Amino acid sequence: MTAAKGSRLQSRSFVSAQQVAERAGVSRSAVSRTFTDGASVSEATRKKVLEAAEALGYHVNHLARGLISDRSNIVSLVVTDIATPYQSKMIEVLTRRLQLANKVAMVINTSGETDSVESALRQTLHYRADATIVLSGQPKASLIETCLNNGQHVILVNREELVPGPETVIVANRAAAREAFHMLRRAGCERLAVVASDVGSASVSGRERAFVEAAKEAGMEVRVTRFGPTAYASGAEIARLLLSRSDRPDGVFCVTDLLACGFMDAARNEFGLNIPEELCVVGFDDIEQAGWSSYELTTFRQPIDQIATHIVSQIDHQPDSRIVHEPVRFQADPVWRKSVRPK
Amino acid sequence: MTAAKGSRLQSRSFVSAQQVAERAGVSRSAVSRTFTDGASVSEATRKKVLEAAEALGYHVNHLARGLISDRSNIVSLVVTDIATPYQSKMIEVLTRRLQLANKVAMVINTSGETDSVESALRQTLHYRADATIVLSGQPKASLIETCLNNGQHVILVNREELVPGPETVIVANRAAAREAFHMLRRAGCERLAVVASDVGSASVSGRERAFVEAAKEAGMEVRVTRFGPTAYASGAEIARLLLSRSDRPDGVFCVTDLLACGFMDAARNEFGLNIPEELCVVGFDDIEQAGWSSYELTTFRQPIDQIATHIVSQIDHQPDSRIVHEPVRFQADPVWRKSVRPK
DNA sequence: GACGCGTTTGCACACCTGTGCAAAACAAAC
DNA sequence: GTTTGTTTTGCACAGGTGTGCAAACGCGTC
Known part of the structure; x- marks a missing residue:
């Protein structure tokens, strides 16, 4: 020393x-x-x-070691909206798990312009990453294709491409969204609405579709509103749109907790509505803020720990790049708080 | 293709x-x-x-390139509590800036047990990182010393060691905390309190000390409470401690917005207090939630963009490891919202 | 002491790149 | 065609590591 x-x-x-x-x-x-x-x-x-x-x-020197042993022990995390509660939690858990497995995380931020995204994603090839974990809905499928072509081990999270090569991990959006419908129905809600963003990622639109489908099966109409990015401000804005009408909804499914927080705040502070008495709200993700006493949001918990554990365990398996892997599904269980009336 | x-x-x-x-x-x-x-x-x-x-x-192959050119273009981000709004925002901005400078971020999570921290931090040496940015208050000074001994370029954020070698970037905690005192005084608050955690990082204790000092100069007593980690739940817990007393404070400085959110929620939802009429609250950081309409928290904004830009511009400069660098200070300006009465 | 066997050690090659140096190619001017 | 100057090219080495292979070693047995 x-x-x-x-x-x-x-x-x-x-x-x-x-x-x-x-x-x-x-x-x-x-x-x-x-x-x-x-x-x-x-x-x-x-x-x-x-x-x-x-x-x-x-x-x-791990650079030299990786050069010869064909294992850099680097794992790329490709992610948009890093500062989001859900994504940052995911990064937190993944980095910790990776470190326990003697690997190290390289974070690729894909929030910027498209061409900068492309050059950033190329880093995963430049550094011969052992695997690339795509947490973002953003990057075009063609970029992922590039990684696959170069023998990269790609693991997709909450995407729904059906291409040969990458393994996929998804939460059971469909089942959860259907359950959300029944939760609102049992609470006696008559006029249902879905709050979504117009980002159109697989999880957002998947939850939206499943909810509408369940409603249709029960013979009910649902008003779907998509607006802006998947963020707090969008939820508030949609609330202003929806709640100023005379036939305002009394039961709302927000495809994301962040949207739900914005929606609840606008509903209470701008329209003076009581939750859950006059308006029931169901979210998705169970971010930290959902448990804050200003929200007490009833939502669905993504089993982030399980997901991360599974992902890390998959990294060292050499995948067969010719076949289409069946997605591994994780269940999202409801977390009952106080934004939905007990039946 | x-x-x-x-x-x-x-x-x-x-x-x-x-x-x-x-x-x-x-x-x-x-x-x-x-x-x-x-x-x-x-x-x-x-x-x-x-x-x-x-x-x-x-x-x-950047591994081979880094091997010979002595520039890996890897920058380590050493960080605790990644999922925190402030830290995740910092990571978001830094990764983006680094990518624009053709570098890539390696995230070292130092939240776990101490020995795992040590092995994680060693990664920055293993991969011959161009620089190590320490965003965390956690790692012991001795570990940083190890990095310095190996010729690592270390940049400390919001720490206050005075050792030769690392460059330091800090926000002007002192000036801001003193201003917080005057904001509360001008709002007519008579019984002041400081809400802090018992983590004891430089920024937390620095803000606490400066506030108390300013109060003492004005001849006022301040009750300081430290509890738990720097998190929402701690703020709520401290509120329960402080507000159940008959001489409860009417003006509170929370050294972190996260603490402030917890404090405000408990004050309103458990004690029925009106903010700012009966209780004024000042926070620090200006995290996203401070702007949510449930909080409308008056706070101090950390100029994260400026800080990140400065840090990235410093990376390629070869620092002189023998001298003690004067810390570079960034001003944290007040953001007026609605948790403090206008004077 | 000779033999046999399992463990340890050193040599040399491979991995993939950047770059100094000298040779080669080229362009221009006479 | 010769000379001069400039650009381009290939060779060969360096950078730090892992590992197969054969030699060396240690040790127990006859």
Whole structure:
């Protein structure tokens, strides 16, 4: 530790295995083997090497290791709207799980303009990532195709392409959205509405469709409103649209908790409505804010921990890129709070 | 594009510059130079190379490039509580800015146990990151010391160590906290309190101290309460402690918006208090939720964009590791909303 | 001491790139 | 056609690592 102090002067001078070998009086191979699991080194040399490494401040160069071993231990996370409660939670859990699996996360932000997205996504190829996890609905299918063509292991989350190659993980949007309908019905709601964004990602439109379908089966009409990005402000804006009408809805399914928060705030603070007495609201995702006492939102919990665990366990499996993988489904269970009347 | 389809079968077979060279009928150097800015290649060969590269699906291997050029173009983001609104926003902005500068972000989650933190932080050395940006208050100074010893370029955000080497970026907590005091005073508040966590990071305790100091100068007492992590639930819990007393405060400075949201919710929903009529609240950070109509929180805005821009501009500068860098300060301006009575 | 066997070690090659250097190609001027 | 100057090209090396292979070693047995 103290011996390394001197290297502070000429910075960016990393220690190589060669230097460790010289100090320890062994060959460079011995050093390499000491830091490779399952390699054959005697206890004596191992000890000498570790001492020298500690003294010099040696750290295996993973760039070089990845170059030769075809495993960079880097996993790309491709994600839009990073600052969103849902996505940031996902990143939180995934990074932690990846670290436990001795991997490291590279975050690719795809929020910007399309061409910058493309160049960003290319990083996953540049750095020979072990896998690419697509959390974003945004990137065009063609870009994912590019990754696949280069032998990338792609894992899609909440997308619904049916192309050969990528594995897919989705939550059971359909079942949950249908249940949302019945929750509102049992609460006695007569005039139903769906609040959605016009982003058109698979999860958003999937939930919307399933809810409408369930209503139709029960012989009910549903007003669907799509507006803006999937955000708080859009939910508030839709509330203004919907609640100023004389036949305003008394039961609302927001395809996202963020939309629900905006909707509830506008309903209460701008229209003076009581929730759940005059208006029932169901959300989706169970973000942290859904549990805040200003909302107490009844919603569906995405099992983020399970999803992350599954994803990380899949990374090292070599997928067959010729077949279409059946999506792995996770159930989203309802979380009862206070935005829906108990039946 | 179509030619690459065949490579889908034997996966993880990346194309090398050698293969491109052979297909284009040039030397490998020509390929390398084509993808290196400012290298000398004739227009004719450049075109041949680009065609061959496109056909084969070639992508420069940044692991190998980083190995030789001593620039990995990887920047580590060391961060705790990733899912927090403030931190996730920071990550959002930083990743975007980094990508514009042709760098890529590696996210190191330091929320877990201490030893896992250590191994995670070591990744920044393993991958020879160009710089390490420490957004977290958590990691022990000794770990940062390790990075510095290995010639890492370390940039600290909102920490207040005074060690030689790392550059530091901080917001002017002191000035803002003092202004918070005067805002509450001008609103006529008589019984002041500070709501803080017991995490003890530099920003949290710095704001707390400056507020108390300003009060003392004005001859006023302040009740300081520290509890739990810096989170919504802690704010609510502190509200229960503080507001159940007969001499409850009528003016509160929460060192974080998240604490403020929890405090406000408990004050209103559990104690029936009106804000700002009976209780004024000032926060810090200006997270998204501060602008939601359930809160309308008067707070101080951290200039995240400016901070991120500055940080990214510093990355390529080679810092002098022997001197103590004067911290770069950013001003946090007040954002007036409705949680403080207008004077 | 000779032999046999299992473990450890060093050599040398491979991985994929950037770049200095000298040779080659080219363009221009006479 | 020769000379001069400029641009382009290929060779060969460097960068730090993992690993197959054969040699060396250690050790127990006859």
